[in-house]
Amino acid sequence: MTTPKSLFEKVWEAHAVRTLANGQTQLLIGTHLIHEVTSPQAFGMLRDLGLKVAMPHRTFATVDHIVPTDQLVEPYRDPLAQAMMDELRRNCAEFGITFFDRATGKQGIVHIVGPEQGITQPGTTIACGDSHTSTHGAFGAVAFGIGTTQIRDVLATQTMALGRLKVRRINVNGRLRPGVYAKDVILHIIRVLGVNGGTGFAYEYGGEVFDRFSMEERMTVCNMSIEGGARAGYVNPDQTTFAYLKGRPYSPSGAAWEEAVIRWKSFASDPGCHYDDVVTIDAASIAPTVTWGINPGQGISIDERVPDPTQAKAVDERTSIEEALAYMKLRPGTPIKGTRIDVAFLGSCTNGRLSDFQEVARFLKGRRVAPGVKAIAVPGSQIVALQCEKLGLDRIFADAGFEWRAAGCSMCLAMNPDKLVGDQLCASSSNRNFKGRQGSPTGRTVLMSPLMVAAAAVTGAVADAREVFAVNQN
Amino acid sequence: MALAKIPSVTGRAVNVPGNDIDTDRIIPARFMKCVTFDGLGEFLFHDVRKNDDGSDKPHPLNEPRFKGATILLSGANFGCGSSREHAPQAIQKYGFRAIIAENFAEIFFGNCTTLGIPCATAARSDIARVAAAVEANPATEVVLDVAAQEVRFGGQRIVVEVRATARDALVHGRWDAIGELLDGLPAVQSRARALPYLAA
Ligand code: SF4
Numbered sequence: 212m213t214t215p216k217s218l219f220e221k222v223w224e225a226h227a228v229r230t231l232a233n234g235q236t237q238l239l240i241g242t243h244l245i246h247e248v249t250s251p252q253a254f255g256m257l258r259d260l261g262l263k264v265a266m267p268h269r270t271f272a273t274v275d276h277i278v279p280t281d282q283l284v285e286p287y288r289d290p291l292a293q294a295m296m297d298e299l300r301r302n303c304a305e306f307g308i309t310f311f312d313r314a315t316g317k318q319g320i321v322h323i324v325g326p327e328q329g330i331t332q333p334g335t336t337i338a339c340g341d342s343h344t345s346t347h348g349a350f351g352a353v354a355f356g357i358g359t360t361q362i363r364d365v366l367a368t369q370t371m372a373l374g375r376l377k378v379r380r381i382n383v384n385g386r387l388r389p390g391v392y393a394k395d396v397i398l399h400i401i402r403v404l405g406v407n408g409g410t411g412f413a414y415e416y417g418g419e420v421f422d423r424f425s426m427e428e429r430m431t432v433c434n435m436s437i438e439g440g441a442r443a444g445y446v447n448p449d450q451t452t453f454a455y456l457k458g459r460p461y462s463p464s465g466a467a468w469e470e471a472v473i474r475w476k477s478f479a480s481d482p483g484c485h486y487d488d489v490v491t492i493d494a495a496s497i498a499p500t501v502t503w504g505i506n507p508g509q510g511i512s513i514d515e516r517v518p519d520p521t522q523a524k525a526v527d528e529r530t531s532i533e534e535a536l537a538y539m540k541l542r543p544g545t546p547i548k549g550t551r552i553d554v555a556f557l558g559s560c561t562n563g564r565l566s567d568f569q570e571v572a573r574f575l576k577g578r579r580v581a582p583g584v585k586a587i588a589v590p591g592s593q594i595v596a597l598q599c600e601k602l603g604l605d606r607i608f609a610d611a612g613f614e615w616r617a618a619g620c621s622m623c624l625a626m627n628p629d630k631l632v633g634d635q636l637c638a639s640s641s642n643r644n645f646k647g648r649q650g651s652p653t654g655r656t657v658l659m660s661p662l663m664v665a666a667a668a669v670t671g672a673v674a675d676a677r678e679v680f681a682v683n684q685n
Numbered sequence: 686m687a688l689a690k691i692p693s694v695t696g697r698a699v700n701v702p703g704n705d706i707d708t709d710r711i712i713p714a715r716f717m718k719c720v721t722f723d724g725l726g727e728f729l730f731h732d733v734r735k736n737d738d739g740s741d742k743p744h745p746l747n748e749p750r751f752k753g754a755t756i757l758l759s760g761a762n763f764g765c766g767s768s769r770e771h772a773p774q775a776i777q778k779y780g781f782r783a784i785i786a787e788n789f790a791e792i793f794f795g796n797c798t799t800l801g802i803p804c805a806t807a808a809r810s811d812i813a814r815v816a817a818a819v820e821a822n823p824a825t826e827v828v829l830d831v832a833a834q835e836v837r838f839g840g841q842r843i844v845v846e847v848r849a850t851a852r853d854a855l856v857h858g859r860w861d862a863i864g865e866l867l868d869g870l871p872a873v874q875s876r877a878r879a880l881p882y883l884a885a
Contacts, residue, residue, distance in 0.1 A: 228869055228876045231862065233854045237869050239876050241883055249769055251720040260863070265870070266877075268885050277718060291718040298720045335882055342768040342792065356768035358796035359722075364866055370873055372862035374850055406705065407762050410791050437768075442791055467881075474881070506705055506765070527761075531704060625714045645709040645766055652713070652732040 215481030218334075218447055219378045219413050222353040222478060226336045228370055235372040241335040242352075243270045243365045245308070246321050247277055247299040248626065249340030253362035254302045265369040267307040271330055274299060274312065275320040276626045280589050280616035283313065292627065306366075319592020319618045322346035322434065322560040326426070327594050329459025332471075333448035334478035338365050343560050343642065345436040348445030349429035350452055351478055353413065355443055376442060377411055377487035382418035385494035390677035392570075393428035394562060394640070394660035396420065398500035398510045400432075401439040404490065406508035409441025412487070415480065416446050420494045426455040427566045434561045435642050438507040447479040501673060502644045502658040503547050504535030509644075511547060513663070513675045519543040538646055539655050540634065547673055550657070553635040555586040555668035556649075557613070557661055559623040562640035563591025565598045567661045572607040574662060574680040580612030581671030587629065588613040589621040613668070625650030638667035690858040691801055691831060694783035696755030698827040698838075699745050700816035701730070706759055707766035708793065712775040714767075725771060726778030746779075750823040758816050759786040760809070764793025773797045783829045785812060785836060785845060798851040801860045803831045811836075811843035832856050 216224075226239040243266075245253075250272070257264070264270060277292040287293045303310035311317040311324055318324070322343050325331040333351035337344060340362045347354035357371065364371045383396060401408075414436050421429060429446045436444025446452075453472050456462045463471040498512030511517065517536065520543055523529035536543055541550065557563075557571065568588065580586045588608045590596035596618050599605055605615040622629040623641040630650025631637055637649055637656050644656035657673060666676035676682060716728040734744040741747045757776065763786040764772060773796045776784070783803045797804045807815075818825050818839045827838040829845070831852055836843050847855070854860040877883045 225880065226876070228872050231865050232857075233850045233859055235850055235862075237866055237873070239873060239880070241880060248717060252722055252770075255721060262867075265873070266883070269883060289718075294720060295718060332882060340768065340770075342766070344768075356792060358768055358770035358773070358792065358799065360770060360796070360799040360861070364863055367863065368866040368870060368873060369877070370866055370869065372866060406765060407788075407790065410788075437792075440765075440791065471881075506707070527704065534703075626718055643709075643766070645707045647713050647732050648709055650715065652737070 215484040217378050217415060217480040217484045217486065218351055218445060218478050219353060219376065219415065222334055222336060223375060225334070231372055235374050237370045238336060238373050239370050240338045240365050241269060242330060242337040243369070244321050244325055244337065244339035244344070245270060245272045245362065246341065247274045247295040249359050250302065250362055251295065251298045252359045253340070253366060256360070256363040257366055262367040264306040264308065264366050269369065270308045270366070271325070272299060272303050272308050272310040273318055273321050273324045276620045276624065278313070278619040279628050280619045280621045281628065283617060289628070313593070316593050319594065320560045320563060320620055323564060323591035323595065326350065326430065327459070327592060329456050329462035332456065333452060333475035338371060342437045343434050345441070345444045346430050346434040346560060348433040348436065348443055349426055351445055351448035351475065353443055353445065356437060376413040378415055379409065379412045379488040379490060380415045380417060380486040382489070382491040383416070383420040383494050384418045384491065385420070387420060387494045387497060390499055390662065390682035391497050392660040392662065393424060393431035395497050395500045397432045397435040398502070398507065398658065399497045400492065401435065401508045402500065402510040403492070404439055406438065406506050407440035409436065409439040412441050414439070414441040414444035415486070416444060421446050422449070425566060426451060427564045430564070431561055435507065438642055448475050449479070499660065499663055499676060501547055501663065503539065503541060505538050505644055505646050507642065507644060507658060509535055513548055516544050516546050517541050548675060550673040551636065552584060552638045552657070552667050552672060554631060554637040555580070555584055555664050556622040556637055556639040556641065557587070557664050558589030558591060558621050559641035560591060561642040562661045563589060563595065565595050567640065568599050568604050569602070571661045571665045572604045575611045575665050576607050578611055578669045580668045584668055584671050586613040586668045587616055587622065589616040590618050593618045622649055624648060638664045638673060640664045688858040688861050689801065691803060691855040691860065693831055694756060694803060694829045695826060696782060697753060697823060697825065698756035698758055698815060698819045699751040699754035700758040700819060701745050702760055704760040705762045705765055708764060708769060708772035709766055711764065711772040717769060717771045722771070722774040722778065725775040726780065729775045729779040753780070755780060755782040756827050756829060757781045757784045758812055759784065761787040763789050765790035768792045770796045773800050773802060777802055785815065785829060787812065798854060798860055799862070801855065803829060803847055803855050804851065805829055805831070805836070805845040805847045807836070807843055807845040814841065814843060
């Protein structure tokens, strides 16, 4: 009998090359995903050192952060954005890297493209110069966000130096109530465990809720692992995973498919394996959750009131509540429900996939965005856009008063023309509500599930989607 | 590649108080549209330092008496948020050589170490002592002794922690892993052959 192991341990051991002098591991990175924002400096360092890309066939590029979602033709209005685009093209051509450029029809947010193409596979290691690389863990991969210097390392050696993480198993058991989504699950987890509760850990998500979740729901949760401080987050691969991957462009086919499935299954955590920590959450206790503050851990259920700093248990907590409320221009102890919004944003690598738009469209049909609210729906990839358009979802969004845009990161962050103005408040399906995140130094973000964004859009205020759309009766 | 050994950092310090200072605060995303890191330093903490019209807001880094400080003091969970190296790069390009905070976000910590920026953690009350000394006399010489895990300033001393792997890397000039990683390439190739998904 071999000792039972977690998926993390198995993947780690399969990819550990050797132990370095500082005790870290030289870890083989099977798949390297790159985008225009964090890679150019790394290529520059590579050139300075006279090095080549070690495994160009395991390096894949896309462009997402800077692309305008309302302009397809180049040159882009912003010359800096165009320069980054040109630089990525040049680097990919020079080093022989596959680039899912807009002309391929496969462009999109890197964390949507990888899974969509079947590049993201169980039992693999993935790195990308982007914090939300944890998304790919939904497939039972160990996926890390890395910095530019590490991108250089992975380009040059297909490895990086890394200390081993501990593993925390997070069980979510029971059933989610109607109107409660994967986004609420992760906002709840972060609220409970804190924004740095996951430091030093990889999160293994499991339990009945995850067993039932689709791949897209699993991705939503894994995506925000980093917002809870966990460098990586994953779900063990199962039939749902294999069914998703079958027939994708980079998935194995024919006899290789059967072999791959057997291998992938073998990576799943063994029963009785060791976890450094275990947390169990009752699904029924999770409500539609929204943030009220300036980090993703500052969340409350839609029925709650924003905290009152005078009730804080510690000075620290008091200061951070005060700072957040002042920035958000919210009064202590008031209900979050009813807070006026200016902008509604549907999209991002957290919630910019087909099922997100399908679910919203189901309820949005026949409704109208409230007067004065700017609402945009931004598919996470060109393929998602096409799928939505084939189903006529774009028309449902447009009829409701949403602008239907081209694929990109859009208003998730301030690197393209989609930005908040002044202190606008945005109901957003993205993953970060940091000060200034959405492009205006005083812009305000309230994170929530896509359906809650739709509810806010049609009522003009933070609202309970279950009431607005009579979700219980559906 | 021979890298500098960083057993200690000596210089003046400045306190930028607050918890959860995230990477978007350190360098707002709109300044990251660049293909090189040069020039990021001037935008460090931009939105908390500058008004929309370009005039200064009250911020420690805007105070002339703290100009030239090379050691940054701060609170808990410093550097949370994005994995982008623009934040530590902006800190380094601005002129900082070390950071002392209650604790650091994981990715940020790793990114700093790789740039040769020691990140030392200390108790809040101890950081407050350094901050008070610097406040009273900005010219106070502060020594972050990475090897000894202590900070000396104005005749006082506090205990800090520099995580063992980072400490070892800094002290021995191994903070940038590339040399060692390149040495391992033959082993990488053989490891890769055992993994079917890596076949060309
Ligand atoms: S959608 Fe947002 S979080 Fe995701 S990769 Fe783009 S900018 Fe980053």
